[in-house]
Every structure is written in C-alpha cells, then in structure tokens.
Amino acid sequence: MDALARDLLGQRIRSTLAGETVVGRIVETEAYLGPEDAASHAATRTGVTDRNRLMFGPAGFAYVYRIYGMHWCLNVTGGRSVDEVGAVLIRGAEIVEGRPVAARRRGREDHLADGPGKLCQALAVDGSLGGHDLTTAPLEILPGDPVPDDRVRRTGRVGIRSAVSWPLRYLVAGSPGVSRAAVHAGDVSALPEPLRTDLR
C-alpha cells in the first residue's frame, strides 16, 4: 500500500469522462491500510460493508466515496493478495492537459486539483466510478516521468483524528497541485512493528 502511494507520484491520471479530456500529474497521495489502521475505512467494527468492500478487493480499481455530504474522493485499491487490504487516496495533481475544462468545472482558474475533492471535481469523478478498472478509459492511470527520491517527502496524514502520526502521506516537494495542508512530521516509529515492514 505504502509502496503504491510512493509509486503513484509522477504518474498521470487521464479522465475522458463527460466527453472531455483532462489529464493530471499525481503529486500527492495517502495510503490507508486495513483493519489495523484506525483511520482507514477498512477499520469498521462491522468488517466489510457496502461502502468499503472495494478496499478488500484486488488492486487497481477505483474506490470513490462521498465526504461531508458534498465532495467525492478517489482512491486506488492496493490489495496484492487476499491478506492485504487498503487503498491510496489521490490527494493532489497538477493539471497538464485540459486546463480550461478543469477550470470551468471548478468555477475558478486556480486551485484546480490541489486537494482530493477538488481533483474529483476537475476530473468529473463521482460515485458512479466505484469499482472501475483504472487501467481502462474513461478514467485511467498512465505511466509518467518518475519522481526521484530526493523530490519526495513523506509526512503524517491530513484531516484524520486517529493514527495521524503514521507517515503515509507522500508528496512531490514544491510541485504545483500539492494541497496547502501543513507538512507535519510523520513518525515512522509510531507505526506498529508489523506494518513497518511494508515501508521501503
């Protein structure tokens, strides 16, 4: 999961939804793990539910959920085996194609995709994309220029109450499209020992 979050940086996400093309370069992600991660939607006491079921499935599919009754958030599922549960939230992208389309959808010329809700609005992503195979149109993740390690920052996650110190947020330092959220130190030692093995 963690490795997926790192590797998504620099890759492109192309939306041809609603008949128009918008492409973003992914610059900010966050990993959410399985039941052991209190901040994850997979941590529900009731186990698998209608909402989180995709987090328990195979990798490479869209898990889209609504937040605060008004915004959509896009995740890439990351499970590589039946034992691995989780997904990676796409938190920010730099729009590299279809800027005018994204601006119209956003109703403004700036801050087009520097946040998970904004990104979904710019790419026209909504709940109907849940379960979509992200290797196929109309919403697909494509290879991009790899981001070297010295441009990558790993920090604590944003906007959650539990396990905030887990360093599972990744961003490309200084790149447009990174959200304004404060960069706070994620503490690797705060991760439970079994999970640390997933860190590179």
Add this chain to the structure above:
DNA sequence: ACTCCGATTGTT
C-alpha cells in the same frame, strides 16, 4: 428509527 460526524472546501 435515530443520532453522530467525517480521508473537505470556500468564505469570513
């Protein structure tokens, strides 16, 4: 059936 509240955003 009922309450609580969130992996956010935009404005004051």
Add this chain to the structure above:
DNA sequence: ACAATCGGAGTA
C-alpha cells in the same frame, strides 16, 4: 474560525 450538507456506521 466556521458553515455547508448527507449518507454510512453505530446504537436501540
């Protein structure tokens, strides 16, 4: 600092 806005999850 705070309102908007609603369905999922937990409780009964």
